[in-house]
Amino acid sequence: MRIAIVGSGIMGLSSAYNLAKLGAKNIVILEKEYLSYGSTVRSASRFRVHFWTEENSRFALEAKKIMVSLSSITGWNVLVTTGGYLWLLFSEEQIKAFREKNKMWERLGIAGKFLSPSEIKERYPYIHTDDVLEGFFGPQNGSCFHNYVAFGYYKAAARLGAKLFERSPVERVLVENNKVVGVELPQGKVEADVVLLTAGAWTDDLLKGLGIMLPTEPERKEMALTESYKYFIEPLIIDLGTSAYIGQALKGEILGSIEVPVKSGLLPLENTLDFLVKWARAVYKRFPALRGARVMRCWSGYYSMSADSSHIMGRDPEWPEGLYVAYGDSGHGFMMGPLIGKLLAKNILYGEIDELMRPFLPTRFKEGKLIPEKLVIG
Amino acid sequence: MSTLRVKEPTADNRGETVSIDVNGTTVKGLTSESISVTLYANGIKFFDRSKKLYRPRGFFSLHPQARTVMINVNGMLATNPSEIYLTEGLKVHIQQKRPLSMHFFESMIDTSLLHKPIVKNRLIWPLALRFIANSINNPEPAEYETPHSIPTIVEKADLVVVGGGVAGLSAAIEARKYGLETLLIDDVELGGEMLCDELEPPGMSEPGCVFARNLRKKALELGVRVLSKTTLVGFFEDAVLAFSPHPLGSGTPYIISAKAYVVATGAVDLPCIFANNDLPGIIDASSALRMLSIHGVVPGKNVAVLGATERGLRLVEHLKKYAVNTIVLDKSKNGAGKGDIVRGVKEIIAIGKDKVEALKIKRDGEELKLNVDCIICAASTNPDIKISAQAGAKITYIKELGFVPIHDLFMRTLKSNLFVAGGASGSPYGILHVIEGRIAGLSAAISLNKTDAEAERDALVKEYRSLLQKFGISDPKEKMFRYFETKVVPDEKITEPPTLFCSGPRRNAFVCFCEDIRLWDLYRSVSVYGFTCLEKVKRSTGIGTARCQGRLCLVNSALYIAYITGLSPNVVGIARQRPLAISIPINVLAAMGVNKA
Ligand SMILES: Cc1cc2nc3c(=O)[nH]c(=O)nc-3n(C[C@H](O)[C@H](O)[C@H](O)COP(=O)(O)OP(=O)(O)OC[C@H]3O[C@@H](n4cnc5c(N)ncnc54)[C@H](O)[C@@H]3O)c2cc1C
Numbered sequence: 001m002r003i004a005i006v007g008s009g010i011m012g013l014s015s016a017y018n019l020a021k022l023g024a025k026n027i028v029i030l031e032k033e034y035l036s037y038g039s040t041v042r043s044a045s046r047f048r049v050h051f052w053t054e055e056n057s058r059f060a061l062e063a064k065k066i067m068v069s070l071s072s073i074t075g076w077n078v079l080v081t082t083g084g085y086l087w088l089l090f091s092e093e094q095i096k097a098f099r100e101k102n103k104m105w106e107r108l109g110i111a112g113k114f115l116s117p118s119e120i121k122e123r124y125p126y127i128h129t130d131d132v133l134e135g136f137f138g139p140q141n142g143s144c145f146h147n148y149v150a151f152g153y154y155k156a157a158a159r160l161g162a163k164l165f166e167r168s169p170v171e172r173v174l175v176e177n178n179k180v181v182g183v184e185l186p187q188g189k190v191e192a193d194v195v196l197l198t199a200g201a202w203t204d205d206l207l208k209g210l211g212i213m214l215p216t217e218p219e220r221k222e223m224a225l226t227e228s229y230k231y232f233i234e235p236l237i238i239d240l241g242t243s244a245y246i247g248q249a250l251k252g253e254i255l256g257s258i259e260v261p262v263k264s265g266l267l268p269l270e271n272t273l274d275f276l277v278k279w280a281r282a283v284y285k286r287f288p289a290l291r292g293a294r295v296m297r298c299w300s301g302y303y304s305m306s307a308d309s310s311h312i313m314g315r316d317p318e319w320p321e322g323l324y325v326a327y328g329d330s331g332h333g334f335m336m337g338p339l340i341g342k343l344l345a346k347n348i349l350y351g352e353i354d355e356l357m358r359p360f361l362p363t364r365f366k367e368g369k370l371i372p373e374k375l376v377i378g
Numbered sequence: 379m380s381t382l383r384v385k386e387p388t389a390d391n392r393g394e395t396v397s398i399d400v401n402g403t404t405v406k407g408l409t410s411e412s413i414s415v416t417l418y419a420n421g422i423k424f425f426d427r428s429k430k431l432y433r434p435r436g437f438f439s440l441h442p443q444a445r446t447v448m449i450n451v452n453g454m455l456a457t458n459p460s461e462i463y464l465t466e467g468l469k470v471h472i473q474q475k476r477p478l479s480m481h482f483f484e485s486m487i488d489t490s491l492l493h494k495p496i497v498k499n500r501l502i503w504p505l506a507l508r509f510i511a512n513s514i515n516n517p518e519p520a521e522y523e524t525p526h527s528i529p530t531i532v533e534k535a536d537l538v539v540v541g542g543g544v545a546g547l548s549a550a551i552e553a554r555k556y557g558l559e560t561l562l563i564d565d566v567e568l569g570g571e572m573l574c575d576e577l578e579p580p581g582m583s584e585p586g587c588v589f590a591r592n593l594r595k596k597a598l599e600l601g602v603r604v605l606s607k608t609t610l611v612g613f614f615e616d617a618v619l620a621f622s623p624h625p626l627g628s629g630t631p632y633i634i635s636a637k638a639y640v641v642a643t644g645a646v647d648l649p650c651i652f653a654n655n656d657l658p659g660i661i662d663a664s665s666a667l668r669m670l671s672i673h674g675v676v677p678g679k680n681v682a683v684l685g686a687t688e689r690g691l692r693l694v695e696h697l698k699k700y701a702v703n704t705i706v707l708d709k710s711k712n713g714a715g716k717g718d719i720v721r722g723v724k725e726i727i728a729i730g731k732d733k734v735e736a737l738k739i740k741r742d743g744e745e746l747k748l749n750v751d752c753i754i755c756a757a758s759t760n761p762d763i764k765i766s767a768q769a770g771a772k773i774t775y776i777k778e779l780g781f782v783p784i785h786d787l788f789m790r791t792l793k794s795n796l797f798v799a800g801g802a803s804g805s806p807y808g809i810l811h812v813i814e815g816r817i818a819g820l821s822a823a824i825s826l827n828k829t830d831a832e833a834e835r836d837a838l839v840k841e842y843r844s845l846l847q848k849f850g851i852s853d854p855k856e857k858m859f860r861y862f863e864t865k866v867v868p869d870e871k872i873t874e875p876p877t878l879f880c881s882g883p884r885r886n887a888f889v890c891f892c893e894d895i896r897l898w899d900l901y902r903s904v905s906v907y908g909f910t911c912l913e914k915v916k917r918s919t920g921i922g923t924a925r926c927q928g929r930l931c932l933v934n935s936a937l938y939i940a941y942i943t944g945l946s947p948n949v950v951g952i953a954r955q956r957p958l959a960i961s962i963p964i965n966v967l968a969a970m971g972v973n974k975a
Contacts, residue, residue, distance in 0.1 A: 080507075228429065251514065273617040273633075273970075290964055294456070295958065296925060297956050
């Protein structure tokens with residue numbers, strides 16, 4: 001079986017690795033720019049297990065298990081930290097909703113902890129808590145270094161024979177007799193029996209070329225990063241009042257983002273001062289200790305947003321035979337990636353649909369079985 | 379302490395004498411000097427310890443964007459000493475100790491080993507990681523009383539010229555002559571590098587400093603508006619931002635809006651790469667020249683200049699005027715140039731405990747040792763592309779010019795209403811900078827419908843050509859002009875990079891001073907992991923991601939990778955230039971009025 005994977009982000013690379021590990025030969029990864037050009041290396045590289053829906057929480061829990069042991073799988077230390085996630089809550093409604101959800105999380109063995117403002121202050125003295133009603137702390141959550149996750153997967157897949165072709169933009173998927181036969185590039189044609197679209201935010205266009213319409217669209221998200229300071233912010237802190245979040249990388253940079261009104265579509269990967277100032281204002285208010293911290297750089301990347309903010313994986317039986325997707329991950333695809341690749345590989349090779357994977361099939365939209373995920377960050 | 383002051387600073391650049399406190403002792407300096415210059419003049423070269431390896435560091439370059447070293451000023455950590463000018467009573471604290479534990483943990487924070495699962499046990503790992511994170515020599519965020527409000531200034535103009543060297547000044551003058559509202563932004567002061575040149579630049583009949591001073595006067599007389607000691611920090615989608623780090627502790631943000639831009643940000647001296655090239659006392663040619671001519675401070679008593687380039691040899695002439703002993707070291711076996719030039723140098727090793735004290739030189743079957751107190755890197759420059767690339771110019775590598783914004787004879791880039799000139803466009807120093815600047819200014823005027831400027835521009839293009847003929851050189855930009863027309867990326871191969879004075883991938887030859895990334899790290903990224911494009915090497919080593927935003931390291935890295943892989947630098951590529959050019963405190967950004975422009 002010849003397999004063409006379009007896109008070398010975490011989805012493509014973890015799928016390639018898992019396919020190769022299960023013995024698939026003839027795997028090519030086609031990447032329009034260079035290895036992991038897309039969102040994967042532009043992300044905040046955090047993982048969590050707390051999601052609004054049970055489906056996502058269960059999925060994330062399994063994905064995390066792979067993520068934290070990735071070093072022994074790929075040979076690249078992915079620098080796992082477990083500083084947790086801290087949500088700052090500002091209204092009774094938010095508190096009620098989190099308490100409700102915590103029952104579900106408790107059932108899954110991932111209960112979090114509610115912290116009073118004074119407990120927050122005690123643990124994280126750098127947070128301004130006067131207007132905070134309560135905090136929800138998820139100690140199971142953490143971070144790992146996205147670059148080494150991606151490079152590790154790539155190296156492991158390459159060792160097993162998968163081949164990467166950079167600067168190879170796929171223009172369309174070729175279909176004959178309702179069966180994929182390959183993909184077309186400016187350089188020529190690549191024949192394949194299976195085409196897996198893991199082109200992140202760019203997947204929509206490739207699907208549209210086949211007349212397939214799924215409710216997804218790219219949204220540009222911006223990030224800002226400060227100079228390096230002593231490592232002191234362990235958790236990722238999400239301010240639900242302003243929607244801003246911050247976290248600190250091990251090297252010392254403090255990074256974060258805030259939601260700004262966006263026009264969807266593949267906007268140029270540039271930055272706006274509007275974003276930067278809004279983020280700075282939120283940080284100024286919430287973290288007085290960071291007022292003198294200097295912002296060094298900003299960048300942007302795409303979230304591939306789906307209608308229910310949950311990822312899409314697998315295929316619709318009505319599609320041409322051999323066509324698979326993994327995208328639409330709505331800003332939390334990095335953490336799901338390791339499991340998506342693993343389950344998808346089994347799906348492609350053996351037709352197996354894992355129980356964890358079933359809810360995320362692309363058919364859910366026409367069947368009306370959405371997974372309305374509300375806990376989207378950024 | 380020995381003083382390196384040899385003459386009075388130039389009259390228009392002499393501030394008042396003030397005293398500052400450095401680690402408890404009083405040091406005298408002038409208000410016209412940045413902290414870096416004052417310390418250096420007083421023989422203090424060692425400012426801080428580096429981030430990961432705790433190596434002693436001083437400044438490599440005085441340029442505000444080359445933030446290789448940070449110090450504690452008035453209790454504010456992480457302050458760039460080249461950016462802050464002296465005021466009476468300033469308190470400077472210099473960190474000079476290295477924690478004992480660092481001897482033990484050095485290898486754990488070694489960039490190119492970090493991805494190796496050294497600590498396999500998953501339970502221990504988070505603890506180890508926390509330990510590693512804590513041992514990185516990072517400052518606490520500077521905590522200070524924040525001013526109540528920091529006004530944002532909105533500046534509108536027809537034309538904004540970035541960079542106030544002779545190219546930028548000439549562009550501004552021409553544009554002004556045709557009636558354009560012109561704003562000139564410079565991060566130091568008007569006059570640029572030619573202001574530091576006491577000799578006659580190529581093609582000119584008066585000393586560079588005299589010419590630059592007159593040009594400056596003329597620009598001001600014609601009504602060019604000026605923001606000095608202000609850095610253009612970023613082209614955002616919705617605004618252009620500039621920032622002046624003064625007053626200390628807050629600074630002033632500017633929102634700039636203009637119909638056209640001329641980028642004349644000059645060239646960057648590339649650090650030379652050799653063993654212990656990070657020692658205090660190793661500086662770039664432009665800082666040496668600036669200290670000498672503007673501030674009257676010699677860079678040392680016994681100085682080695684790397685590179686018998688036009689630039690290196692001019693510098694030597696300056697130094698000799700002030701009785702500095704100089705020796706020039708060059709890689710090529712033969713070449714022009716008189717005086718003390720050691721040729722055929724294969725490898726250099728700097729020696730010294732916390733500043734350079736000596737130099738070991740290896741060449742064919744021979745090893746020399748010299749006692750020097752300063753090493754100056756003058757082997758190669760590259761156009762400063764930070765701003766032009768952000769503004770939308772396309773960057774490519776051309777062997778004769780370096781990584782350069784593609785432009786045509788009229789100094790137009792591939793982006794409309796964006797022009798480049800001078801060192802920022804890769805042209806050789808001297809009169810050509812002036813002519814190019816004028817052409818760029820006229821092109822800007824023409825783009826804003828002052829079509830009567832065309833005749834003058836055509837005449838200047840002719841003059842440019844005939845000057846090249848007079849100098850007897852072929853146009854170094856020919857290949858690029860062709861690229862501008864055909865859009866076919868040139869396939870350039872490079873031999874050994876001019877800045878490389880090192881025979882192997884040494885672990886003590888630094889490419890990035892901010893993050894302690896060595897030749898060895900780059901080499902491993904290429905040879906062990908097989909990464910050959912700079913974006914990937916950047917993401918596996920961290921090169922170009924720290925404070926100076928790749929100003930000093932990216933070009934060297936790209937050329938080195940091209941050299942060891944045999945690929946064209948255009949395949950290796952140069953990493954994307956993102957805002958901001960210098961970092962801005964959160965409190966300043968938070969106080970900004972948004973989208974008023
Ligand atoms: C600012 C930001 C912060 C984030 N933070 C987090 C976080 O903390 N945690 C988390 O889990 N997730 C986070 N995410 C989301 C996460 O980055 C993505 O969900 C994930 O990386 C998606 O991986 P991917 O492989 O699907 O897509 P990508 O990484 O985007 O990869 C797609 C690849 O396909 C290539 N491609 C596109 N079109 C073609 C074509 N036609 N031919 C060939 N190649 C093509 C692209 O060049 C790209 O390399 C964040 C995202 C952003 C933007």
